[in-house]
Amino acid sequence: LGPYHLSSLRSLPTSPPDLQAMIRAKKYKSRKVPKVDLFRKRGSDYSDFAYREAVTKLKYLLAESYTPVTVHKFSSTGSTYKPTYTLANPYENSSINESSYIPPLKMTTLTPPKRPDITFDVAPEYSTYLRKQEDYIQQLEKEGRTCREELARLLSKVRQVIDENDRLKNESKLNGSGIETEEESEIEEKEKRVRCKHTCSAPNIVYESRISELEAQLTQARLELRKAQDEAFLAKTKSYESSTPDTNKQIEALQRERDELNATISNLQMLVNQLRDKEASATLKVKRSLDVVDQAHFDKNQIERLNGDLAAQWDTANRLNLELDRARRTESELRREISQRNAVIDELKKELSMKTSNLQTEALTAGAEKESLESELSAQKLAVERAERAGRQESARLQAEVTSLRQRLDRADSDLLHSRKENLRLTENISTLEKEMELAKLSKDSSTSKEPKRSDELTNMIKEMDSKHGRKWPAYRIM
Numbered sequence: 001l002g003p004y005h006l007s008s009l010r011s012l013p014t015s016p017p018d019l020q021a022m023i024r025a026k027k028y029k030s031r032k033v034p035k036v037d038l039f040r041k042r043g044s045d046y047s048d049f050a051y052r053e054a055v056t057k058l059k060y061l062l063a064e065s066y067t068p069v070t071v072h073k074f075s076s077t078g079s080t081y082k083p084t085y086t087l088a089n090p091y092e093n094s095s096i097n098e099s100s101y102i103p104p105l106k107m108t109t110l111t112p113p114k115r116p117d118i119t120f121d122v123a124p125e126y127s128t129y130l131r132k133q134e135d136y137i138q139q140l141e142k143e144g145r146t147c148r149e150e151l152a153r154l155l156s157k158v159r160q161v162i163d164e165n166d167r168l169k170n171e172s173k174l175n176g177s178g179i180e181t182e183e184e185s186e187i188e189e190k191e192k193r194v195r196c197k198h199t200c201s202a203p204n205i206v207y208e209s210r211i212s213e214l215e216a217q218l219t220q221a222r223l224e225l226r227k228a229q230d231e232a233f234l235a236k237t238k239s240y241e242s243s244t245p246d247t248n249k250q251i252e253a254l255q256r257e258r259d260e261l262n263a264t265i266s267n268l269q270m271l272v273n274q275l276r277d278k279e280a281s282a283t284l285k286v287k288r289s290l291d292v293v294d295q296a297h298f299d300k301n302q303i304e305r306l307n308g309d310l311a312a313q314w315d316t317a318n319r320l321n322l323e324l325d326r327a328r329r330t331e332s333e334l335r336r337e338i339s340q341r342n343a344v345i346d347e348l349k350k351e352l353s354m355k356t357s358n359l360q361t362e363a364l365t366a367g368a369e370k371e372s373l374e375s376e377l378s379a380q381k382l383a384v385e386r387a388e389r390a391g392r393q394e395s396a397r398l399q400a401e402v403t404s405l406r407q408r409l410d411r412a413d414s415d416l417l418h419s420r421k422e423n424l425r426l427t428e429n430i431s432t433l434e435k436e437m438e439l440a441k442l443s444k445d446s447s448t449s450k451e452p453k454r455s456d457e458l459t460n461m462i463k464e465m466d467s468k469h470g471r472k473w474p475a476y477r478i479m
Contacts, residue, residue, distance in 0.1 A: 143285065143289060146285075147282060147285045147286055147289060150278070150282055150285075151282050151286075154275065154278050154279065154282065157271070157275070158275060161268065161271050161275075162213065164264075165264075165268065168261075168264050169220065169224075222265060224261065225258065225261045225262065225265065231254060426465060433458060437458075
């Protein structure tokens, strides 16, 4: 199937040329926003449902016609799956007003991407289903063409209404007094602002701009009618004051003009209502056709993706078959290896039984040796304990001797100190005695007879002292 085109919707005739220019200038804004909204309105539930339905149908068809698949190069030819649903179902309870109006989209010519061409035998049910879907798409395209024709017809009617309104305005200006009041100037400024606003928003919504212009013209006609009624009232008051045939003619002309304006206002109101109804129906049909086209593209992409998944599954199946053959070969090789290893294991078991018997005999001999060594160890432990007891006794005896020796040493130290003190005292005595001896030598002449006696006394005293301290006289001389 070829791509779906809705670009002819943009080529519909429009009345003012500046409006067409603004529509072309703002065409991107009028495309993008409603496209996102339409995609969001569909929701994820329907897409999930369509995806599941397509998957189940493909599984059923593949289960019935299971043949090996050959994957060729990529090509753009591929069948698409379209779910069957009616146009009235998605929009039964939808209400369309001016605020929720979505302009028609211009779908660009999309070339479908190249997909893998999977050649396999297609079941007859699948081919009939695809034919039905193609017929359904052709029917949708016919409905789109009818919608475009109806839109062109509505635009021609809108032009006629605008031309008639301009003609009525010109006639009312020619019939009026031609004097503009402050109220009329304010009304014209308001109309200009309204027209500016509508011209700014016209590129997004074409029909809203037309309806706003018609409403502005309707308000202008109502104001002119009010002005004519005021003039008629003034003319009536003047006619009461001066009833002349000219004033009566003016009154009749004003009344006729009022009736004509009322009739034109009612006609314009009816036309506006009809245009709104036709616009709502046309937009509804356009929305439905756009949703159908988007859904068709979505389903086509889903089918292409499923075809790619199916090709991948066939590839995986072939790869798994190759792996299965490889696994069987490896299994046979492993069985041969297992038989060889079992033979090796039997030999090892025999060797192990022989080694275990040898080890058991060695263990028995080691047990006997262990018992003998344990008896020796117990005897050695007893000897060690006896030696430890004897050592402790000997250490206690030696400790007692050490303490007694320390006491004797302390006493000897004290005796030594005492003897040293006594020695010092004796050395002092000896020094005094030597001094006396020197003095005695000096006085030899006077006392020669007394000297031997004193020397004998001194020697006796020294000997006594030596006998007490264990020293002799030469030792004192050395000190």
